[in-house]
Amino acid sequence: MKNILILGATSDMAQAIAKKYAAEGWNLTLAARNMELLHPIASDLRVRSKIEIISLEFDALEFSNHRTFYDSLANPPDVVICVFGYMGDQMLARTDFNEVQKTIGVNYTGAVSILNIVAEDFEKRGKGSIAGISSVAGDRGRQSNYIYGSAKAGFSAYLSGLRNRLAQSGVHVMSVKPGFCYTKMTESLELPSALTADPEQVANAVFKGLEKKQNVVYTLWMWRWIMLIIRHIPESIFKKMGM
Amino acid sequence: MRKISDWGNYPIIEAEVSGFDTTDQLREKISNSGSMIAFGNGRSYGDASLQSTILLTRRFNKFLSFDDTSGTLTCQSGVMLSEILDVFVPRGWFLPVTPGTKLITLGGAIAADVHGKNHHVSGSFGQHILSMDVMRTDGSIITCSPEENTDFFKITVGGMGLTGIILKATFRLKKIETAYIREETLRAANLSEIMDSFETSGDWSYSVAWIDCLAKGDALGRSIMMRGEHASASELVNASHKHEPLNLKPGLQLSVPFAFPNFALNKLTMKAFNWAYYNKCRPGTHRSIVDYNAFFYPLDAIAHWNRIYGKRGFTQYQFVIPKAAGREGMQKILKRITESGLGSFLAVLKLFGEQEGFMSFPMAGYTLALDFPISLKAMDLFKELDAMVADYGGRLYLAKDSRMDAEMFNKTYPNVADFRQAITLLNEGNTKFESLQSKRIGITG
Numbered sequence: 001m002k003n004i005l006i007l008g009a010t011s012d013m014a015q016a017i018a019k020k021y022a023a024e025g026w027n028l029t030l031a032a033r034n035m036e037l038l039h040p041i042a043s044d045l046r047v048r049s050k051i052e053i054i055s056l057e058f059d060a061l062e063f064s065n066h067r068t069f070y071d072s073l074a075n076p077p078d079v080v081i082c083v084f085g086y087m088g089d090q091m092l093a094r095t096d097f098n099e100v101q102k103t104i105g106v107n108y109t110g111a112v113s114i115l116n117i118v119a120e121d122f123e124k125r126g127k128g129s130i131a132g133i134s135s136v137a138g139d140r141g142r143q144s145n146y147i148y149g150s151a152k153a154g155f156s157a158y159l160s161g162l163r164n165r166l167a168q169s170g171v172h173v174m175s176v177k178p179g180f181c182y183t184k185m186t187e188s189l190e191l192p193s194a195l196t197a198d199p200e201q202v203a204n205a206v207f208k209g210l211e212k213k214q215n216v217v218y219t220l221w222m223w224r225w226i227m228l229i230i231r232h233i234p235e236s237i238f239k240k241m242g243m
Numbered sequence: 244m245r246k247i248s249d250w251g252n253y254p255i256i257e258a259e260v261s262g263f264d265t266t267d268q269l270r271e272k273i274s275n276s277g278s279m280i281a282f283g284n285g286r287s288y289g290d291a292s293l294q295s296t297i298l299l300t301r302r303f304n305k306f307l308s309f310d311d312t313s314g315t316l317t318c319q320s321g322v323m324l325s326e327i328l329d330v331f332v333p334r335g336w337f338l339p340v341t342p343g344t345k346l347i348t349l350g351g352a353i354a355a356d357v358h359g360k361n362h363h364v365s366g367s368f369g370q371h372i373l374s375m376d377v378m379r380t381d382g383s384i385i386t387c388s389p390e391e392n393t394d395f396f397k398i399t400v401g402g403m404g405l406t407g408i409i410l411k412a413t414f415r416l417k418k419i420e421t422a423y424i425r426e427e428t429l430r431a432a433n434l435s436e437i438m439d440s441f442e443t444s445g446d447w448s449y450s451v452a453w454i455d456c457l458a459k460g461d462a463l464g465r466s467i468m469m470r471g472e473h474a475s476a477s478e479l480v481n482a483s484h485k486h487e488p489l490n491l492k493p494g495l496q497l498s499v500p501f502a503f504p505n506f507a508l509n510k511l512t513m514k515a516f517n518w519a520y521y522n523k524c525r526p527g528t529h530r531s532i533v534d535y536n537a538f539f540y541p542l543d544a545i546a547h548w549n550r551i552y553g554k555r556g557f558t559q560y561q562f563v564i565p566k567a568a569g570r571e572g573m574q575k576i577l578k579r580i581t582e583s584g585l586g587s588f589l590a591v592l593k594l595f596g597e598q599e600g601f602m603s604f605p606m607a608g609y610t611l612a613l614d615f616p617i618s619l620k621a622m623d624l625f626k627e628l629d630a631m632v633a634d635y636g637g638r639l640y641l642a643k644d645s646r647m648d649a650e651m652f653n654k655t656y657p658n659v660a661d662f663r664q665a666i667t668l669l670n671e672g673n674t675k676f677e678s679l680q681s682k683r684i685g686i687t688g
Contacts (some may be wrong), residue, residue: 010264012302033453040305040319047306047318048330187262187299190245 001051005029005077007058007114008084008089010037012183013133017081020207021043022049027075031058031095032084060084061102063227064226070117080118082111086148094146100147109152112158119162122171129172129210132159133202136218137175139227141242161216170181174209175216178202193219247297250549251288253556253617253645254679262299267526269408270382272298273674275662280678281404283348284323288559289645290679291403297410300350306330307411314416315373320350325543327416330534333489336416337473339371343591345540355642356401356603360449360471363596367603369400375412380673384410398665401603403641405666405676405686412585421488424449424471424538425478429528430521434464434574438609441594444470451593452649455517456586456613457510464577466592467524471538474648477666479532491534498546505553508616512585541590552616557587558645560625561604561612563595564637569609572635578626580613583624589614601658604640610678612643622646649685662686 004021009030013125018028022045030045032038035057060070082147088103115130121183122128137145138152156175163173180186181195196220209217218224233241244533247638248255256480260282262270273279276598282292282466304321316327324338325345331337340358351357356369377399385407399406429607431437437452437457444450454466479485486592541549549557564572573592580586590613598605601644615621629651632639639647663686670676670687676686 006606040307043307044305184262184302185525187302188245189259 001025001027002078003027003029003075004079004081005073006038007031007080007082008051008060009055010041010084011085011197012036012040013178013181013202014030014081014083015041016203017083017206018045019048020200020203021079022051022053023053024207026079027050027052028097029054029073029075029077031056031057031069033057033059057162058114060106060114063110064112066114068118070114076121076125077118077128079129079131080115081133081206083133084110084113085133085135085152087145088148090145103147106156107148108154108158112153115158115162119166119171123124123166123169126170129174129205129213130159130162130198131174131176133178133206134159136179136223138225139177140231140238143161144243172210172213174214176202176206176219177216177223177227178205178219179226181219195222195226200240245476246281246284246356247293248556249288250286250646251553251556251558251617252549252552253558254290254293255556255678256271256290256293256295258293258295258297258313260297260299262302262304266378266410269298269303269378269410273378273380273382273408276674278677279393280681281350281354281408283351284346286344286347287351288557288643290671290683291355291644291681292351292639293679294677294682298351300348300408303410304348311668315410315420316416318349319411320348320353322349323347324349324352324615325429328535332419332422335419335489336533337419339417340365340368340413341539342368342658343540344543344681346543348379349412350562353400353409353412354404356600356605357642358595358605359476360451360593362412362598362605363445363450363594364448366596367401367598367600367605369600369603371414372396372400373415375399376410377407378410379407380670380676381489388639394665397601398662402662402666403602403678403681404667404683405678407676419473419489420476421474421479421484422535423474423479423484423488423532424535425474425532426469426471426533426538427528428524428531429468430524430526431464431466431468431599433434433462434466434577435570437466437531438573438591438594440468441592441609444468447474449593453520454470454577454590454592454611455521456580457514457517458521459581463574463581465521467521469538471533474532483533486533493538494534494544496546497544499548499550499654502550502554503552505555505616507553508551508587513587543655545584551613555617557614557616558621559589559612559614559643560628561610561640561643562628562632562637563604563606563608563640564632564635565606565608566594567608568635568637572631572637573609573611576611576631579622579627579631583619585615585618585619587614587616602662604638604642606638608637610640612640625627641684644680646683649683652684659686 086106095101135152135225136157137149161176279296300321307317450470452466452468595605681687
């Protein structure tokens with residue numbers, strides 16, 4: 001029986017990923033900060049399938065607890081998926097440095113802190129897969145969300161470096177860039193339906209990507225091209241665009 | 244603010260839209276808002292789940308418990324029927340009642356007290372609810388059932404979300420041996436033949452007819468009857484079905500990628516479709532084994548099928564008339580519809596059984612559901628049809644409605660006055676649960 005650890009298990013994407021892996025018969029360890037939200041999610045999964053489900057408290061910002069958290073896992077994971085993230089308030093972040101620190105702390109530092117520990121273990125065991133949910137927002141900084149974007153850019157660079165380092169030791173690292181997705185973060189917005197993925201689509205892309213050992217996954221194929229174009233707009237023009 | 248509509252894409256409105264994960268979050272939303280309505284998966288057709296403040300329930304979608312000996316399931320109201328089927332069909336359980344789409348939430352199924360092809364034997368969805376929790380306007384949670392807080396239970400089933408937000412419900416699934424249906428289809432040359440067919444199909448668990456609403460004269464009401472039973476394991480013939488009787492392979496999922504131009508569906512294309520569909524079924528009785536998706540949910544295989552009606556949107560006119568008035572009444576109403584030439588190809592006829600229920604739509608009699616692209620002519624036709632339906636002692640289905648007036652509603656639902664009074668009392672001094680529909684038909688002020 002294979003084991004998966006999902007970090008940040010209460011988000012819509014994480015829930016869809018958990019359902020997917022549960023349906024595939026994996027044992028789940030779900031970790032999240034808010035246990036009140038996590039409990040019904042775990043009970044739901046227990047009704048859905050007969051697999052083993054463990055729920056644990058985990059705070060991305062409590063860096064010093066990360067090693068104890070990982071070392072005390074009952075089921076050493078074969079796959080770790082880092083889903084947690086914090087969108088932050090861009091307007092607030094312009095003036096409030098606490099908001100900046102929180103955005104970077106969750107999306108970059110917290111993720112690096114826990115994944116370093118995972119990487120060390122996987123490298124020693126010579127196997128395992130790590131997937132990080134990054135964002136297309138990290139592909140180029142835009143005025144509407146560049147604090148979040150720059151933290152995700154850092155996370156994307158980290159994942160690519162980690163992939164490079166661990167490729168020799170049989171450990172796979174995958175970066176996921178979902179693009180627009182229907183989640184609680186976006187439910188009050190009107191999103192272009194052709195460019196917006198359901199959490200289930202993200203979950204399927206993650207599962208399939210890890211099975212096939214893909215490196216960088218965009219959930220909807222067009223996002224790869226959209227971001228390719230956006231990355232190649234000359235800076236002299238890009239800076240004048242209201243994005 | 245964002246644009247939002249129900250399945251008919253008419254009306255489309257601007258609304259504040261948000262969801263919730265916990266009852267505390269919900270309580271806070273209710274107390275911060277003057278007026279709101281719950282919105283599940285947006286599969287009612289008109290404006291029953293629309294107004295300027297909309298509460299999404301889809302995220303409140305956890306399974307809470309299941310007892311594999313009795314089949315008793317408790318889940319949160321945002322769970323979709325499709326999720327229940329995905330999880331429990333492979334374990335040998337099926338929904339006690341299901342409408343023609345599985346893409347609706349449990350909360351919506353209770354609020355609209357939906358019915359299915361087995362209404363004549365199993366009644367409506369609400370009759371299978373053992374217990375439910377509802378958050379009221381003041382933020383308190385009331386547990387109600389046929390035995391506990393019975394009055395509140397009675398007005399919540401079929402109450403169109405006006406009594407509160409349904410949080411969770413318990414009901415019993417029914418045992419099946421296979422994921423397949425033993426189906427019989429037979430052709431009826433006219434309305435009288437199909438009605439005879441319904442009368443003689445009373446022993447079948449499931450029965451429904453597709454009816455050609457464009458055929459005139461002697462062929463008026465020509466139809467194809469589809470009736471079915473859950474297939475037992477021994478009835479399966481195909482080797483792969485026998486091998487895994489409860490597991491279906493994923494079917495082909497099609498999608499309508501954009502709204503068709505309005506002229507795509509016209510009299511000619513619809514006539515051609517209806518002719519082909521009717522003649523595909525040869526005279527006589529045909530037996531086959533089909534999977535439950537093909538039998539119950541043929542349209543769910545085509546995502547966004549509502550887009551074929553174009554940007555103008557559409558409505559489904561669904562009425563029921565009592566059995567006593569059935570033959571004569573249905574003949575007259577159908578004649579008026581075919582004369583208008585406005586109907587489209589999705590028309591469904593069904594004989595309901597007896598129904599108890601305070602605000603529920605079904606009654607012992609014939610129901611006809613028919614899609615119409617939105618147009619001024621169609622709106623005029625509906626007015627005429629309303630008068631005929633009311634005269635025969637029938638009524639319209641609130642889950643499909645986007646245009647009925649208060650007069651029609653008051654005339655045709657016997658418990659309107661009591662219901663209105665109850666809702667007024669519940670809403671008094673608190674956040675109001677109301678929809679564009681409830682205002683239009685005069686339930687809420």
